Amino acid sequence: MTAQSRSMLQTLGWQPFFADQISPQTQQSTPPVRVMEVRRNALYLRGDGIDDTVPPRADVTVGDWLLLDRDTPSASAVLERKSLIKRRAPGHDRSVQLIAANIDTVFIVTSCNRDFNVARLERYIALAFDAGITPAILLTKSDLVADAQTYVDAAQAISEHVSVIALNAKSDAPRAALAKWCGAGKTVAFLGSSGVGKSTLTNALAGNDSIETQAVRESDARGRHTTTGRQMYVMPDGCLVLDTPGVRELQLTDAAAGISDVFTDLQELTTQCRFNDCKHTVEPGCAIQAALKAGDVDPARLARWRKLMEEEAFNSTSIAQRKTKDKTLGKTINQIQKQNRKRY
Numbered sequence: 001m002t003a004q005s006r007s008m009l010q011t012l013g014w015q016p017f018f019a020d021q022i023s024p025q026t027q028q029s030t031p032p033v034r035v036m037e038v039r040r041n042a043l044y045l046r047g048d049g050i051d052d053t054v055p056p057r058a059d060v061t062v063g064d065w066l067l068l069d070r071d072t073p074s075a076s077a078v079l080e081r082k083s084l085i086k087r088r089a090p091g092h093d094r095s096v097q098l099i100a101a102n103i104d105t106v107f108i109v110t111s112c113n114r115d116f117n118v119a120r121l122e123r124y125i126a127l128a129f130d131a132g133i134t135p136a137i138l139l140t141k142s143d144l145v146a147d148a149q150t151y152v153d154a155a156q157a158i159s160e161h162v163s164v165i166a167l168n169a170k171s172d173a174p175r176a177a178l179a180k181w182c183g184a185g186k187t188v189a190f191l192g193s194s195g196v197g198k199s200t201l202t203n204a205l206a207g208n209d210s211i212e213t214q215a216v217r218e219s220d221a222r223g224r225h226t227t228t229g230r231q232m233y234v235m236p237d238g239c240l241v242l243d244t245p246g247v248r249e250l251q252l253t254d255a256a257a258g259i260s261d262v263f264t265d266l267q268e269l270t271t272q273c274r275f276n277d278c279k280h281t282v283e284p285g286c287a288i289q290a291a292l293k294a295g296d297v298d299p300a301r302l303a304r305w306r307k308l309m310e311e312e313a314f315n316s317t318s319i320a321q322r323k324t325k326d327k328t329l330g331k332t333i334n335q336i337q338k339q340n341r342k343r344y
Contacts, residue, residue, distance in 0.1 A: 006184065006185070006238065008048045008049070009032060009047065009048055011185070011234060011238065012036075012046055012047070013034060013187050013240050014032065014034075014065075014185075015082075015185065017082055018079050018080075021079050021080055022067065026067065027067075030067035030068055030069055030070075030076070030077070031047050031048060031050060031067070031068050032047060032066070032067055032068070032079070033045040033046060033047035033050050033052075033066050033067075033068045033076075034047065034063070034064070034065055034066075034232075035060060035061065035062050035063060035064045035065075035066065035101075036062070036231065036232045037062060037230065037231040038056065038061060038062045038230045038231075039053075039056070041055075041056065042055065042056060043055070043056055044231075045066065045068065047068065050068065052068075054068075054073035054074070054076070055073065055074060058098075059078065059098070060078060061084075061098035061099060061230075062101070062230040062231070062232055062242060063100045063101040063102045063187060063189075064078055064079075064102065065079040066079070067079065081101045081102055082101075082102045082132075083101065083103050083104075083132050083133045084098065084100075084101050084131055085098075085099040085100045085101070085106070085127060085128075085131050085189070085191075086098050086099060086131075086254075087099060087127070087252065088252070088315045099230070099244070100189055100230065100242055100244070102187060103131075103133050103187050103188065103189045103242065104133065104134065104181070104186045105133065105134045105136060105182075105187075105188045105189075106124070106127075106133050106134070106135045106136070106189050107135075107136055107137075107138050107178070107181075107188060107190050107191070107201070108121060108124040108125065108128070108136070108137050108191055108192060109138045109140060109190050109192035109196045109197060109198050109201065110138075110139060110140070110155075110192055110196055111139065111140045111141040111195075111196045111197065112139055112140070112141045112142050112144065112145045112148050112151045112166070113145070115193050115195070115196055116139075116151055116154070116155075118154060118155075118158065118304075119304050120193075121137060121158055122158055122262050122263075122304060122308070123252060123308065124191055124192075125137075125159060125162055125258075126252060126255055126258035126259045126261070126308065127252065127255060127258060128258070129257070129258035129261040129262060130252075130254070130255040131258070134181070136162060136163040136164070136165065136181065137155045137158075137162055137163070137164045137165070138165050138167065138169075138178075138190075138197075138201070139155060139164065139165065139166040139167070140167065140168070140169045140196055140197035140200075140201070141196075142166035142167060142168060143168040143171075151166065152164050152166050158262065159261075159262055159264075161261075165177050165178075169197035169200040169201045169204060170197075170200060171204075172204070173204075174201050174204040175204060175205055175207075178205065182205065182235065182237065182239035182241075183237075183238070184237060184238025184239065185238060185239075185240075186239050186240070187232070187239075187240040187241075187242065188239060188240070188241055188242070189242035189244065190202065190241070190242065190243055191244055194245070198243055198244065199243055202233060202241050202243045205235050205237075205239065205241055206233065206235055206236065206241075207236060230242065230243075230245070231243055252308060252311060252312045252315065254316050255312050256309070256313070256316070259305070259308050259312060263305045265297075266288065266297070266301075266302065266305050269288050270287070271287075272287035273285060273286050273287045273288065274286070280306075
């Protein structure tokens with residue numbers, strides 16, 4: 001299908017998965033629109049003949065498809081998502097923050113300098129696996145180090161199911177290297193710290209320098225925030241690219257399956273423990289401890305797995321408890337309101 005033959009909705013990533021959720025009558029009365037950008041005070045939408053903004057909603061994120069209710073935009077229905085990237089929001093209330101929806105491939109971007117961190121990469125990959133999204137690791141600034149292969153080997157050791165690509169984001173390499181993931185109508189996202197080259201990579205795919213970028217501080221190899229919001233761009237080849245701000249804190253929640261997919265060897269060992277509720281510390285018959293003593297398990301990797309599993313369990317439980325508390329409070333308020341109405 002050529003660019004000329006694609007409809008506006010197809011250009012925006014419309015697929016049978018979404019079309020099958022609505023009838024022609026529904027599509028006519030509430031036209032589908034895609035959230036292209038999340039701003040502080042608005043959601044930017046695009047559709048067939050539609051280019052508009054509506055008030056922001058906590059349950060809507062960039063990449064979502066909405067059925068636009070022109071009379072009451074806040075009541076626009078959200079179509080079922082193919083995928084959803086989320087994290088525990090910063091702060092003490094342990095709420096869930098939606099990052100992006102309906103992403104086909106996540107490019108986890110890190111650079112060949114002090115930003116490179118295996119534990120952080122494991123978090124991103126677990127996030128992608130749990131969301132059902134294909135992850136790939138991009139190692140930028142490979143032209144600035146003497147031995148980029150060391151970084152490639154360390155990244156590849158995380159999972160055999162994740163592609164690892166070292167490249168110079170400022171060269172012509174990205175367009176060819178990422179072509180198999182960036183077909184027309186596909187949606188990809190760049191995730192990573194500030195200053196690793198996410199906006200530069202987006203510019204490389206676009207073939208111009210329309211997106212602002214900033215240099216990394218040489219003193220500590222840390223970048224500054226260039227992208228301040230989550231915005232999706234349509235590339236000349238028809239691919240949609242989501243550029244995101246640098247993520248300083250990535251707390252996982254409801255991602256146990258994704259963590260297990262990253263640490264498949266450790267997960268397999270847990271099935272061999274004598275007790276089903278084994279904590280994998282001092283219990284007799286623990287397969288994890290036996291493998292550790294035999295030298296078959298890397299102690300550092302085991303520690304990272306434990307940390308992620310404990311964090312995920314704590315965050316998920318806390319959020320579940322909060323939902324139960326909110327539901328109980330809601331019932332109490334409703335009962336009080338009913339009693340007040342009976343009195344008066």
